[in-house]
Amino acid sequence: xxxxxxxxxxxxxxxxxxxxxxxxxxxxxxxxxxxxxxxxxxxxxxxxxxxxxxxxxxxxxxxxxxxxxxxxxxxxxxxxxxxxxxxxxxxxxxxxxxxxxxxxxxxxxxxxxxxxxxxxxxxxxxxxxxxxxxxxxxxxxxxxxxxxxxxxxxxxxxxxxxxxxxxxxxxxxxxxxxxxxxxxxxxxxxxxxxxxxxxxxxxxxxxxxxxxxxxxxxxxxxxxxxxxxxxxxxxxxxxxxxxxxxxxxxxxxxxxxxxxxxxxxxxxxxxxxxxxxxxxxxxxxxxxxxxxxxxxxxxxxxxxxxxxxxxxxxxxxxxxxxxxxxxxxxxxxxxxxxxxxxxxxxxxxxxxxxxxxxxxxxxxxxxxxxxxxxxxxxxxxxxxxxxxx
Amino acid sequence: xxxxxxxxxxxxxxxxxxxxxxxxxxxxxxxxxxxxxxxxxxxxxxxxxxxxxxxxxxxxxxxxxxxxxxxxxxxxxxxxxxxxxxxxxxxxxxxxxxxxxxxxxxxxxxxxxxxxxxxxxxxxxxxxxxxxx
Numbered sequence: 001x002x003x004x005x006x007x008x009x010x011x012x013x014x015x016x017x018x019x020x021x022x023x024x025x026x027x028x029x030x031x032x033x034x035x036x037x038x039x040x041x042x043x044x045x046x047x048x049x050x051x052x053x054x055x056x057x058x059x060x061x062x063x064x065x066x067x068x069x070x071x072x073x074x075x076x077x078x079x080x081x082x083x084x085x086x087x088x089x090x091x092x093x094x095x096x097x098x099x100x101x102x103x104x105x106x107x108x109x110x111x112x113x114x115x116x117x118x119x120x121x122x123x124x125x126x127x128x129x130x131x132x133x134x135x136x137x138x139x140x141x142x143x144x145x146x147x148x149x150x151x152x153x154x155x156x157x158x159x160x161x162x163x164x165x166x167x168x169x170x171x172x173x174x175x176x177x178x179x180x181x182x183x184x185x186x187x188x189x190x191x192x193x194x195x196x197x198x199x200x201x202x203x204x205x206x207x208x209x210x211x212x213x214x215x216x217x218x219x220x221x222x223x224x225x226x227x228x229x230x231x232x233x234x235x236x237x238x239x240x241x242x243x244x245x246x247x248x249x250x251x252x253x254x255x256x257x258x259x260x261x262x263x264x265x266x267x268x269x270x271x272x273x274x275x276x277x278x279x280x281x282x283x284x285x286x287x288x289x290x291x292x293x294x295x296x297x298x299x300x301x302x303x304x305x306x307x308x309x310x311x312x313x314x315x316x317x318x319x320x321x322x323x324x325x326x327x328x329x330x331x332x333x334x335x336x337x338x339x340x341x342x343x344x345x346x347x348x349x350x351x352x353x354x355x356x357x358x359x360x361x362x363x364x365x366x367x368x369x370x371x372x373x374x375x376x377x378x379x380x381x382x383x384x385x386x387x388x389x
Numbered sequence: 390x391x392x393x394x395x396x397x398x399x400x401x402x403x404x405x406x407x408x409x410x411x412x413x414x415x416x417x418x419x420x421x422x423x424x425x426x427x428x429x430x431x432x433x434x435x436x437x438x439x440x441x442x443x444x445x446x447x448x449x450x451x452x453x454x455x456x457x458x459x460x461x462x463x464x465x466x467x468x469x470x471x472x473x474x475x476x477x478x479x480x481x482x483x484x485x486x487x488x489x490x491x492x493x494x495x496x497x498x499x500x501x502x503x504x505x506x507x508x509x510x511x512x513x514x515x516x517x518x519x520x521x522x
Binding site: 121125133135141146148149150156197198199203247249251374 | 450453455462466467468480509
């Protein structure tokens with residue numbers, strides 16, 4: 001049986017604001033656009049919205065409650081994420097728990113930021129005290145430098161190849177070419193990826209996400225309400241999270257997913273082979289490989305070989321990041337933690353347009369982020385199932 | 390009458406840098422080191438944590454040359470960043486004085502302190518021989 005914590009909730013929709021390379025408005029108003037856009041798409045009245053989950057790096061001095069004020073909403077339940085790229089998945093899981101607990105009936109989970117490259121670098125310089133005090137005084141390059149350390153060690157220990165990373169980046173780019181909201185849609189070859197300019201060796205330009213502006217939203221409601229409205233739903237079979245796994249390790253060689261993967265699949269009662277797609281948190285291709293290992297698709301050190309041996313295209317056995325992922329869509333700050341969830345929802349509801357897979361039933365979404373002194377502190381993942389119609 | 394407040398581990402760490410020594414924290418109860426310094430030992434939760442000068446020789450776990458620092462830097466680009474490990478503790482710091490020597494995984498390195506206004510720990514080659522390819 002699926003995890004009863006999520007039993008009475010279903011996910012019924014996803015929405016994205018237009019993505020842009022430069023800030024177009026204040027972040028609070030960007031999040032408002034996403035929430036209101038989500039409600040309008042499904043013709044939900046504002047008075048019916050009684051739960052709100054929000055994550056944004058730039059939201060201070062605002063917060064999820066002042067976001068509700070700006071919208072004019074009156075939610076009984078409100079949650080704000082502090083888990084960076086894991087917050088998107090966590091917010092949806094928390095919303096489903098709140099609905100199952102009877103604390104809310106209709107919830108929007110939203111995440112986004114008004115970023116561009118310079119605002120992102122500024123954030124990296126003062127992200128948290130660990131990073132500010134012990135890394136920022138160096139020109140460590142923000143996460144680019146930190147994940148370069150990870151990629152080099154992974155290659156040294158396990159023989160992971162740049163061509164394996166290239167397969168992720170180029171496959172996602174091909175997917176993004178069918179996604180009108182992706183910011184990077186020009187063709188990218190393996191050669192383009194391998195020879196792009198160095199950012200922090202061995203990390204090159206197309207290993208790095210483009211910090212951008214945008215917001216993503218997901219709509220959940222009680223199963224009863226969704227049935228009454230005739231909305232097809234998605235069931236959360238299982239969902240797990242972990243923070244500060246391996247407390248004193250400052251490199252993201254192993255993520256919290258390693259700790260919860262067995263439970264995640266056991267609770268969902270599905271195997272890896274049952275999955276119709278995976279939306280992996282892709283701040284860097286090396287982190288997709290490490291998550292594939294930690295989530296149990298491959299043994300530690302064999303994620304690169306797994307990618308090489310697996311058809312991860314939309315026509316393949318395990319399509320990965322079917323909308324292009326952050327690597328090709330852009331990383332809208334905390335929105336990068338919800339973009340995979342949104343993509344999964346559209347796929348399972350059959351609303352993914354030109355990039356729609358053939359009637360997918362089961363999907364996995366992972367999140368990862370909140371880099372502190374060196375590593376990404378937070379991990380989350382969920383397994384979703386399209387309900388029978 | 391109250392006892393004078395003990396300097397916090399963060400203050401001890403900064404004091405030590407000011408004296409030209411890179412520090413890490415060690416717990417007097419369990420004997421184990423950690424970095425960055427925390428008020429309670431993350432191994433045993435003891436508050437008998439003090440900052441001591443790091444004398445250990447580190448092994449280069451990984452390194453990168455950063456061409457795009459997140460803030461303007463005074464020195465030349467790229468910036469060498471090293472993850473060094475000793476006693477099971479990994480510290481990430483800039484590499485300094487590697488000159489023409491190639492930084493490589495497995496090389497020996499030790500912590501020194503910059504004499505610029507940043508006053509931060511940096512990884513220097515432990516000796517001529519160990520840092521050679």
